[in-house]
Amino acid sequence: MENSEKILRFGCVGVGGMGSWHVTCLSANPRVKIVALCDLIPERCERAIKNNNLDPDTHIYTDFREMIDKEELDCVDVATPNDFHSIIAVYAFEHGLHAFTEKPDAINASEQQRMWDAAEKAGKVLMVMRNNRYYGNSVYLKKFVDSGKAGEIYCGRCGWIRRRGIPGMGGWFTTKAKSGGGPLIDLGVHMIDLAMWLMGNPKPVAVSGCTYEKFAKDEAEADSEHADFGDKVSNGTFDVEDLAMGFIRFENGACLQIECSWASNIKNEKRFVQLRGTKAGFDWNDNNTCGIWTVDEEGKLVDLHPDCGPNIDGHKAALDHFVRIILDGAEKDYVPQQGQNMMRILDAIYKSAETGEEVKL
Numbered sequence: 001m002e003n004s005e006k007i008l009r010f011g012c013v014g015v016g017g018m019g020s021w022h023v024t025c026l027s028a029n030p031r032v033k034i035v036a037l038c039d040l041i042p043e044r045c046e047r048a049i050k051n052n053n054l055d056p057d058t059h060i061y062t063d064f065r066e067m068i069d070k071e072e073l074d075c076v077d078v079a080t081p082n083d084f085h086s087i088i089a090v091y092a093f094e095h096g097l098h099a100f101t102e103k104p105d106a107i108n109a110s111e112q113q114r115m116w117d118a119a120e121k122a123g124k125v126l127m128v129m130r131n132n133r134y135y136g137n138s139v140y141l142k143k144f145v146d147s148g149k150a151g152e153i154y155c156g157r158c159g160w161i162r163r164r165g166i167p168g169m170g171g172w173f174t175t176k177a178k179s180g181g182g183p184l185i186d187l188g189v190h191m192i193d194l195a196m197w198l199m200g201n202p203k204p205v206a207v208s209g210c211t212y213e214k215f216a217k218d219e220a221e222a223d224s225e226h227a228d229f230g231d232k233v234s235n236g237t238f239d240v241e242d243l244a245m246g247f248i249r250f251e252n253g254a255c256l257q258i259e260c261s262w263a264s265n266i267k268n269e270k271r272f273v274q275l276r277g278t279k280a281g282f283d284w285n286d287n288n289t290c291g292i293w294t295v296d297e298e299g300k301l302v303d304l305h306p307d308c309g310p311n312i313d314g315h316k317a318a319l320d321h322f323v324r325i326i327l328d329g330a331e332k333d334y335v336p337q338q339g340q341n342m343m344r345i346l347d348a349i350y351k352s353a354e355t356g357e358e359v360k361l
Contacts, residue, residue, distance in 0.1 A: 006327050011036040012077045013064045013088055015048045017229050018102055018315075019079030025316035026077065027052040031323055034058060038067045064088050068095050075326070077319075078102065081172040082179050086111035089126065093118040098125040100322045104189045104346070105339035107180035112343045116336040127322045130334050131314030132194040134321075137290040140308040141282055144292070145198055151279030158195040158273040159259035160187035164222045165269060166215065166242065166262040168230020174216075175237040182240035184211065185346050188260040192248075193342060194284065195256055195273045202250035204341055208358040209246030209349035215263035216242065224269050246349040258349075 008031060012023055015037050026032045034054055037045040038061040045060040061067040068076065068091060076092040078085055078101040086106040089099040099119070105128045106112040119126035132138055144150060160183070167186070172178040179185065196202065216238040243261035250256070273284035280294035288311035292304040324330035348359040 007031055007033050008074045008323055008326060009072060010034045010075050010077055011038065011064075011067050011071055011073045012048075012079070013038045013067070014078060014080035014084075014102075015039045016041065016044045017079070019077075020044070020048055020051075021315055022077050022079050022102070022319065023048045023054075024052055025313070025319045027054060028316065029320055029323060031327060035073065036061060036067050036071045038062065038064050065091060068092060068097065073097055075100065075322075082185070083107045083177065086115045089115045090118040093122040093124050093126075096122060096124070098322075098326055100127045100319065101129070103129045103193075104180065104185050105336075105343055107178075109340060109343035109347050112336070112339050116340065119336065125322070125325055125332075126336055126339075127318070127325070127332070127334055128339050129315065129318055130193055130197075131318050132190050133197055133333065134312060134314040134317035136288050136311045137284055137308040138194060138198075140306060141198055141284060141290055144280075144282070145200070145277070149280060149294075150275075150277030150282065153199045153275050153277045154254045155256070156195055156199070156254075156273065156275035157257040157259075158191040160191050160271045161259055161261045161264060161266055162224050162226075162269045163266050164215075164218070164220050164263050165224025165227040166218075166222070167227055168232055170233035170236020170238060171230045173230040174240055176239045179240060181346065181350060182211075182213075182242055182244070183260040183262045184209075184241065184244035184246075184349060186260075186262075188244065188258060188346065189342060191260070191271060191273060192256070192258055192345065193338070195275065196338075196341075198273065198275060198284070199250075199254060199256075201338055201341075202252045202254055204248050204345050204361050205251050206249040206358055206360050207246060207345055207348035207352055209244060209258075209352045211241035211244045211350065211353040213238070213241050214243070218263060220263075241353075244349060244353070246345075246352070248345060 036059040075098040078088045085101045092099040167173045242263045246258045248256045271286035283291045296302050352359045
């Protein structure tokens with residue numbers, strides 16, 4: 001039953017980049033009150049308050065611990081560099097709060113497990129951004145698969161590839177200790193999750209992969225709007241990959257190829273998921289369209305291009321769902337086990353790239 005009277009009190013940590021959009025999405029929800037913002041750069045908080053017409057007296061912090069200790073919060077929203085996702089979430093759980101974090105879940109599988117354990121111990125909700133699941137074509141294809149019309153999904157490929165689009169060159173994005181890796185953990189988490197979700201979240205059992213760093217000193221003009229994320233640092237660190245390729249085997253016999261890059265000599269930036277089923281295959285495209293490839297009852301090849309309906313903002317939909325889980329007991333469409341599987345896959349691809357061998361999970 002919907003609890004329409006309850007208002008969730010949020011504290012948002014990290015309000016630059018995607019964090020600024022989190023604030024916008026949360027402030028649009030009438031069942032949410034943002035009572036505090038936290039960022040190492042206070043001006044970002046001031047800008048977020050102004051841009052979203054928040055209460056001018058919204059408290060501003062530079063230390064998330066101080067914010068959590070002093071404020072009466074229900075939830076913490078985390079949109080910081082990756083290495084702080086688990087640190088902040090665990091501190092929130094230890095203080096009786098729910099936590100929502102940007103992707104990736106954490107910097108590695110062990111840190112994700114620490115988050116998961118803390119959430120279980122506290123009896124609180126842990127959710128991580130999975131915005132691609134909410135887009136119109138994603139929802140359409142999920143219903144198509146669940147109806148059985150695709151048959152058995154047994155293989156596919158997915159990826160997010162850019163021609164030139166390295167975010168925050170020299171900053172935290174390209175510093176492994178803070179990010180956990182390059183485009184694999186930055187972009188791959190999006191498309192791998194979407195593909196696995198459409199496949200029914202099969203259990204991964206083995207992974208192999210290769211990573212490359214070929215454009216760390218590249219000064220070519222960026223052709224991706226996403227390259228604006230992160231603050232560049234002159235002569236900063238670049239110790240992550242700029243391209244990763246991998247292969248995942250699942251317990252049910254299915255497999256998935258992946259390719260993720262910030263920079264490579266391709267025609268243009270593209271996100272894609274292509275899955276093959278025994279009755280139909282399909283392509284998920286990044287413009288809210290999809291194509292379905294099948295045969296009719298007479299054995300003739302049929303190409304379908306259905307209307308997937310209006311496209312919605314996946315970030316807002318994910319945050320709204322988090323609110324409904326807490327207030328209404330809505331069924332969770334993301335559970336921490338999916339995050340653990342994701343992080344184990346990413347960790348294993350990096351390990352496989354180092355050793356040159358397949359990694360069993």
